[in-house]
Amino acid sequence: MSESGINHKFAFYLGCIAPNRYPGVESASIKAMKKLGVELVPLKGASCCPAPGAFGSIDQSVFYAMAARNLVLAEQMKMDIALVCNGCYKSIWEVNHKLKHNKDLRDAVNEVLKEVDMEYKGTINVYHTAELLYNDKFIGVDKIRDSITNPLTGARIAVHYGCHLTKPHKDREFEKEVMLNTEHPVWMEELVAALGATPVEYRNKMQCCGAGGGVRGYDIVHALDITNEKLINLKEEKVDALTDICPFCQLQFDRGQIEIQEKFGVSYGLPVLHFAELLGLAQGMSPQDLGLDLHAISCEPFLKKVL
Amino acid sequence: MAEKKSTTKKTESKKDTKKVAPVKQEVKKQAAAPAAKPKAEEAPAKSPIDNLAKAEDARIGVFICHCGTNIAGSMDIEAVQEAAKTFPHVAYVDNYKYMCSMPGQTVIHKAIKDHKLTGVVVAACTPRLHEPTFRTATKDGGLNPFRFEMANIRDQNSWVHMHDREGSTDKAKDAIRIAVAKAALLQDLHPKAVPVEKAAMVVGAGVAGMQAALDLAAAGIKTYLIEKDMSIGGRMSQLDKTFPTLDCSQCILTPKMVDVGRSPNIELMTWSEVHEVEGYIGNFDVTIRKKARGVMTPKEAEAKGIVGGGCNGCGDCEGVCPVIKPNEFEIGMKPRKAIYVNHPQVVPLIYTIDFTSCVKCGLCVTACGPEKRAIDLEMKDEFVKVKVGTAILATGYDIFPIENKQEWGYKRYENVISSLEFERLICASGPTGGHLVRPSDGETPKRVGFVLCAGSRDNTGTGKPYCSRFCCMYSLKHAHQIIEKIPGCVPYIFYMDIRSFGKMYEEFYYRIQDEGAKFIRGRVANIIEDKATKNLHVMADDTLLDRPIDMEVDMVVLAAAIQPAADTNRTRKLFGVSCSSDGWLLEAHPKLNPCGTTTAGVFLAGVCQGPKDIPDTVASAEGAASAASIPIHMGEVELEPYFASCIPEKCAGCGMCVNLCPYSALSLVEKDGRTVMQVTEAKCKGCGTCGGFCPGGAIWMNHFTTPQIVAQIDAFLLGGEQ
């Protein structure tokens, strides 16, 4: 460990939903990770990742060029990227991977980047903060456990992994080397347990949140139907909160509960927190610092249990 | 002959002579052997270059094949023919629709005679396919068969450049010019005949290996049958019934197993592996590792002076052994001891000690008693050497570790089992006496889901891309078995398409439909366990009704993919056999030589070559046995005369090559008062390592001589100039 206690520095890519809807994810990530020896340096000038479903399925060249531009900004900082969202991971990690391995694609993208005097070189890697937290190469479960001042004892917390971090399995190196299981992973449950809470398994936990792939934008009722099914399964286990590692999934579960109430007339009142927010809480950040009051579904019942 | 035909009587021009200049220098001092006069019984020349062909005398015939439209469809045959006429040494050019056909070969015979050709070039497919054909044609025309050279203008030209007519035409011209340059310098060569050992080896004693061994033995050939497991029968001995006739696997297999054990011509070596292989067709020296079994057969006991002793299979030892382990034959669903047999009907009925779990308490030794004295706890591996003329690999398959397809929860959910486990559970001699029960609670299931193509036809990178070929059929069989045995039990078969391709297979499929099995066309995405009941929800897309489906069942059977048996790779390498990218052993030709390999004298039988059901396995085994018996019955085989030769006058006797040769074919000898290298031709594989290395250029690689190769390179590099 260096003198400042910082072992790793990353260019912090925020994405869109986290800063706009759940600012606590941003502040908690920066503060909590710092306590764990990882400094997140803002990636200035970044654009939307761009959203893989919305952009990727409409215009591939725009999709690649935009993602590549974000990558170049980090290349210029000579830092690997860390990000907090599965959707961003899908775009930026995957585009980086593809550009590194496909020269024709790289040339085509660089042709576009030339217009803004940029060149993609393929010198950096992309990580999800969840992966940095779990992998002992960076942080690891033990270190997280040691950093906890306010253990979330007694809280029953279920995990929503989301899709894009672990799938498609065949080219997710992190999945293959560290997580080892795409269909029934338990590493997030280990992280939850490290915070002192009780991780809870539930039916069909790897099911999609319902929003991804443009489904939310295209067919909201269908999207909510999927979300509703997950909520039914979660209710069955009497969980106190659901944790996720993707602001888009979080939006779907959090705001989605309001929409489900409107459209289907059922309410769950299940608090939904990004793992960064949980980690912040467990390290002693206040709900106000974390902006938990900005959540659509009140976190109060859960907070009462753990504070 | 319907084809356009043209002949040419071109003699070499000055320019041509210049083109072959480097070759000429090499051959100047050597006496030319009269071409087109085979001298089969000729005494070996003192120096290999004594009877060199002289390029000046060469008269080459070029024969261009259309291969139907395979070649003619992508290039201008006429232009190629016109160009060929202008190449040095070319005395005659012709083309035909199918050069390999009888009329095509007749064109070659006739031209050799009519135009006094000294060499033949056929521009067609590949040497792998038709070199033997055209060598025979060359021989039938009166030339030494090694006066033939092939230009590959199909696989490496018309097929790859299908849409570039001009390019492929030019490339064909180049290929022919190069082949002609070599043909002009080809020498008469005479294959060496070597005697064939009148014995064969079969590796792997599943139904394939057993059938092959029985056939060889019946043909009067001494056969060593090597099996790595303690008993024979392979996977088939784990099956209950067999589709489509539903006869009991044991009933049809055990008599064969007994025959194998009894045949005087079969020397069965179980608990054994091939350790090392040396030699070549007719003369393979194979070292077999007999793994320490801890128990002696009556024969072995007798050899140790224990008359009337050795294992008689009474099983007294098993009763006292304190170690309990899962029985692998029952896929862990039944216990076994450290001293055990797979099942009561094993052949040979000799117990085996699993030394990795044996605690050496010696209780079994006491139980076995002073008469039999069969058990030796200190037994060590033994190495046995045998010589065989031919060998058959029949190493079969393993089940793909289906837990890797995590979405179906094998090994995570108790009531998800594999098809092989199903076979054992439904089998009267299996761990439950033939009662299919749920592992979680021992209850009889009423709804059973079958997941087909589990890990097969899978391009996700986790499974196997190929079809495992028998899972559709055995799943139909399984559906029938539960309908028959469990009143009211419904099988739900999730499939992509049912491949019921064999004789009476489609009829079997209809029968199972009529019996009430439910078929759902859709690949299973996911299986979810109900924690309370341990029932399973099979999630799939019903692609016929176009709707997602969540089917609750009591038990799921995964028709798991298969993969080459563990250790196949090591074994195949010992025999020099290649494999395809998925690990299945590679046949010499997928259609025309499915049992042979590219290593002469080594053949393939059964599933080790690729998924096959029992009928196909047995047919392939009989084919392999027949092919493997031919060289043995012939008594001798001819080796390709591509050996290295030493040019004594150039050899400095440095001996560097002796150490380089991977086949130990070279030695140093005294000759006329000098130390020179000598080649043992039967050992030389013609790899060329020595020839490429020798600093004095003293090693002559027959059929790939330096002048021939230089001429080919020159023809290519200078060729464009004419």
Ligand SMILES: Cc1cc2nc3c(=O)[nH]c(=O)nc-3n(C[C@H](O)[C@H](O)[C@H](O)COP(=O)(O)OP(=O)(O)OC[C@H]3O[C@@H](n4cnc5c(N)ncnc54)[C@H](O)[C@@H]3O)c2cc1C
């Ligand atoms: C669940 C299930 C049900 C089936 N049902 C049917 C059916 O009803 N009808 C049907 O026609 N087919 C059926 N089959 C297919 C059938 O099992 C195969 O066709 C048959 O077993 C192939 O025989 P084999 O001898 O090629 O291979 P195997 O049976 O695998 O035999 C190979 C033998 O070689 C040995 N071996 C392996 N490697 C080595 C080595 N390196 N050295 C020495 N020995 C070695 C093995 O121990 C084994 O004894 C079924 C298969 C499965 C999985």
Ligand code: SF4
């Ligand atoms: S007790 Fe001896 S003879 Fe009997 S089965 Fe065991 S080893 Fe064989």
Ligand code: SF4
């Ligand atoms: S050609 Fe190869 S095998 Fe033959 S002697 Fe030379 S090195 Fe040995």
